[in-house]
Amino acid sequence: MKPNLATPAPDARRPVGRKLLCDADDLEDFATELERASNTLPQRINADPEKVEQGLAKLVLTLIELLRRLMERQAIHRIEAGSLTDDEIERLGQTFMKLQVRMEELKQIFELGDEDLNLNLGPLGDLM
Amino acid sequence: MIYLYAITDDSEVTTLPESGIGGAPLLTCAYREIAAVTSPVASAEIEPTADNVWRHEEIVEALMAESAVLPVRFGTVLADKAAVQATLAAHYSHFVTALDRVCGRVELGLRVLWEEVGCPTDKDNGGRMADSGRAYLMARVEEEHQVQAARQRGEALAAELDGPLADMAVESTHRALVTPRLLLTAAYLVEQDQVVPFQQRVRALGAAYPALRFLCTGPWPPYSFVGAVVSTANERER
Amino acid sequence: MSQLAIREKEVTLLDLLDRILNKGVILYGDVTLSVADVDLVYVSLKVLVTSIETAERMRRTAADRYASAYAECER
Numbered sequence: 001m002k003p004n005l006a007t008p009a010p011d012a013r014r015p016v017g018r019k020l021l022c023d024a025d026d027l028e029d030f031a032t033e034l035e036r037a038s039n040t041l042p043q044r045i046n047a048d049p050e051k052v053e054q055g056l057a058k059l060v061l062t063l064i065e066l067l068r069r070l071m072e073r074q075a076i077h078r079i080e081a082g083s084l085t086d087d088e089i090e091r092l093g094q095t096f097m098k099l100q101v102r103m104e105e106l107k108q109i110f111e112l113g114d115e116d117l118n119l120n121l122g123p124l125g126d127l128m
Numbered sequence: 129m130i131y132l133y134a135i136t137d138d139s140e141v142t143t144l145p146e147s148g149i150g151g152a153p154l155l156t157c158a159y160r161e162i163a164a165v166t167s168p169v170a171s172a173e174i175e176p177t178a179d180n181v182w183r184h185e186e187i188v189e190a191l192m193a194e195s196a197v198l199p200v201r202f203g204t205v206l207a208d209k210a211a212v213q214a215t216l217a218a219h220y221s222h223f224v225t226a227l228d229r230v231c232g233r234v235e236l237g238l239r240v241l242w243e244e245v246g247c248p249t250d251k252d253n254g255g256r257m258a259d260s261g262r263a264y265l266m267a268r269v270e271e272e273h274q275v276q277a278a279r280q281r282g283e284a285l286a287a288e289l290d291g292p293l294a295d296m297a298v299e300s301t302h303r304a305l306v307t308p309r310l311l312l313t314a315a316y317l318v319e320q321d322q323v324v325p326f327q328q329r330v331r332a333l334g335a336a337y338p339a340l341r342f343l344c345t346g347p348w349p350p351y352s353f354v355g356a357v358v359s360t361a362n363e364r365e366r
Numbered sequence: 367m368s369q370l371a372i373r374e375k376e377v378t379l380l381d382l383l384d385r386i387l388n389k390g391v392i393l394y395g396d397v398t399l400s401v402a403d404v405d406l407v408y409v410s411l412k413v414l415v416t417s418i419e420t421a422e423r424m425r426r427t428a429a430d431r432y433a434s435a436y437a438e439c440e441r
Contacts (some may be wrong), residue, residue, distance in 0.1 A: 027373035029241055030343050033310045034380040076269050086262070093261025096268075100257075135391060178379060181386055201390040215393060237381060345378065351385035357392060 036115070057110040061103070062117045068099050130157075130212055131169040132204045133187045134349070137227040138195035139163040145190045149180050154187065157209055159216035162223055164200075165191060166212060172205045188349045196231035198223060199349040219357050226355045233298060233317050234347035236326055240289060241341045242282070242311040279305060286312040289333060289340075296326050299353055311340065315352040323347055 075092050078084050084092070107113065131149060139158035148154050148167030156163045165187065174180060181202060188199045206212050216223070258264040286304035289312055294300040302314035318326050323346070330344045367375075 027370070027377050029309070029341070030239060031373060031376050031380060033239070033241060033307050034377065034384070036307045037310060037313070038380065038384060072268060073272075075265060076272050079265060079269055089265055090261040093258070093263070093265040095261070097257060097261065097264050132391075132393075176383070176387060181379070181383065185382060185386060199386070199390040201388070201392050202386040204391075204393055206393070235385075237385075239381075343377070345381050348382075348385060349390075351389035354389070354391050 054110055054112070057106075058112055058116055061106055061110070061112060064106075065103060065117055068096070068103065072096055129169050129172055130166045130206045130208060131174060132200040132206065132212070133165045133167070133184055134191055134200055135198040135216070135223050135227070136163050136165060136191055136195050137161065137197075137224075137231070141165065141191065141194070143190070143194055145187050148187060149174060149183050157212045157216070159213055159220065162216060162220070162227065164212050164216055169205060174203050174205065176202055185349075192234075192349050196227045197349055198226050198230065198354045199351050222355065222357060226353075229299075229355075230317065230350040230353055233319055233350065233353075234323065235350045235352055236297075236316045236318055236323065236344060236346035237348065238293065238312065238314045238316070238330065238345075239310060239343045240286070240312040241309050241343075242285070242339070243309065282311055289337070290314055292329060292333070293326065296322055296329060301352055317350055317353045320347075 075084070075089075075096070079089060107117075131152075133148065133154075136156075139156070139161050141156050141163060144154045144156070144165070146154075150167075150169060152167040152169065154165060154167050156165055184202050188197060191197045206215065258267060283304045286302065290300070290302045293314070293316055294302070297316035297318045299317040300314060302312060304312055306313050316326065327344065330342055334340070334342045
């Protein structure tokens with residue numbers, strides 16, 4: 001259930017005055033980070049025909065981006081372990097660069113930014 | 129169908145707020161000395177609009193002024209009154225223990241932002257274009273080292289901040305780096321009379337760490353401290 | 367409403383949402399299949415908890431219907 005955050009009409013009864021302590025200038029940043037953190041809330045599959053395509057693109061590109069990062073991590077580990085030849089390093093590097101260029105193109109075609117792909121390796125980051 | 133707002137230790141709740149979601153009347157459903165506060169709804173899908181969410185919250189807070197309360201997650205709908213009774217009966221001892229644990233206590237939330245050179249950012253995933261494949265990967269190796277180091281620094285710093293605050297709380301939870309800039313996300317269960325001292329300690333931390341930014345919110349009903357009732361499959365660890 | 371007040375409302379609401387949607391007493395599980403926080407499939411296990419009697423009644427009714435349906439087929 002993706003929450004609808006449209007601001008309701010002001011209501012004096014609402015317990016809005018909850019800030020015990022904060023820097024007034026920072027609310028913008030806190031709002032951004034809170035939204036980012038909440039992006040992991042389950043989302044209803046958008047059945048609006050115009051949005052379906054973009055929704056699917058988002059899912060596919062997120063997976064591709066995930067795979068790309070995982071593979072890059074693997075390569076990095078193997079470089080650190082010294083188990084790749086210079087030739088392999090060069091070829092892998094070239095491939096990853098090309099992949100990144102292609103991802104950027106795809107993101108532009110579907111008008112998706114980094115924040116849409118919501119990629120935070122989280123626990124996998126540690127496992128890798 | 130029956131919408132649930134909270135479980136309370138007062139089976140004879142006398143002061144109920146006017147109405148619940150959709151303007152429906154609020155009803156208590158008692159089982160022994162505990163009760164569920166509910167209202168009838170037509171559908172099992174209750175949309176989390178700001179209005180509905182605030183209404184739910186207002187009701188929980190009104191109850192909290194009079195008795196110990198276990199807030200129920202938004203959107204919880206059961207089939208009928210019998211189902212509510214069955215739930216109270218099935219988890220009776222758990223609810224009693226949890227109500228006792230939160231009685232007279234409130235939840236305070238804390239979030240801390242940091243902005244550090246070398247702190248993990250979203251841009252760390254893809255390197256910069258380089259002259260050769262090797263140069264690209266080598267730059268990525270270096271970047272990963274920095275990211276790992278920053279993550280460790282972040283976790284240590286988060287623990288440093290959490291320590292003195294957890295000391296003032298009956299119970300607490302904390303997580304570091306939910307997002308790259310959100311250094312610490314924490315919740316603290318504190319006695320009512322500890323709210324102001326807690327606030328002062330957060331201010332003191334703010335002064336001691338001028339590069340960090342603190343957001344302390346509350347008092348909230350004890351959402352984070354009700355304990356597990358039904359084991360869910362949704363255990364996504366971070 | 368001033369810009370600051372709007373921000374305060376927004377942050378308060380976001381903070382509340384994190385609690386009210388994810389925490390509190392959870393009576394049924396929602397499963398989100400995800401890899402590294404990438405939500406792939408969301409399944410709501412929102413089974414309306416019915417009372418034992420209702421469930422028994424439903425089961426018996428269904429059994430009766432099956433029984434008579436089989437009986438019809440046998441003929």
